[in-house]
Amino acid sequence: MNIYFQKSFQRSFGTYPLKGDTLRQALDAAIGAGYRAFDTAQMYGNEAETGAALAACGVAREDLCITTKVHPDNYSEETFLPSVEASLKALQIDRVDVLLLHWPPVGGDVAPSLRLLQSARDRGLADTIGVSNYTARMMHVARTVVDGPLVTNQVEFHPLVDQRKLLAAASETGIPLSSYASIARGEVFKHGLFAEIGQTYGKSSAQVVLRWILQKGVPLNTMSTKPENIRTNFDIMDFMLSSIDMERIDALNATGYRIVKPGQLPWAPEWD
Known part of the structure; x- marks a missing residue:
């Protein structure tokens, strides 16, 4: 089973920018x-602190799912594997x-970095591998380059952006x-529909949004610093959610609100 679809790991805690x-x-x-399940990245600058907290949390290592991500600056033969080894050391894990x-x-040629990613898995540095922020075209290329499964494409996914092309590519x-950005960094709360639907189920607006994502077949990353919201x-x-409520939320895809826009970061592609 894809690790992201194991019931205990469908809800992951993101650590950016903590x-x-x-x-x-x-x-x-x-x-x-x-x-x-916990999500970090080289880019976040918090792998060591995340590793220390998880090592001390009292939960057995085999009961945790830890995700990290390689920074695009490390997509070279010289730096890729050493950067992954440094991440493992910071996280206090062997894989x-x-x-x-x-x-x-930058430039959109995904094949070389995908081959390096596969080499990290083949060397035992990672149990499973995947990508993030890939377009539908890149997903199709990745499928032809990598030998073996890619367990996820982690993308901005919430009700205010239309990701049907990516769902089709999946x-x-x-x-x-x-x-990621599962509640659009709070933008969803400007839409009263979620509170209205939440009253029907005795759930909050955020819970309705997150349930909608799960029912789309998409595992979650969420982040909060407030214990009540975390819970x-x-x-x-x-x-x-009923099929009718799912369709009512689907209609908000037309809002077209996207947090990460093309050109906002040097690596951000032209989105589907």
């Missing part, structure tokens, strides 16, 4: 709420559960999506 005491306290609250390419390379390539973001498995 550091220091704020990160440690948030991770403690997440562990207490039931999270066992990561999921290793992702954080962004496509079906066509066998590379499932997973989400409620995790507590979304005891209800199911």
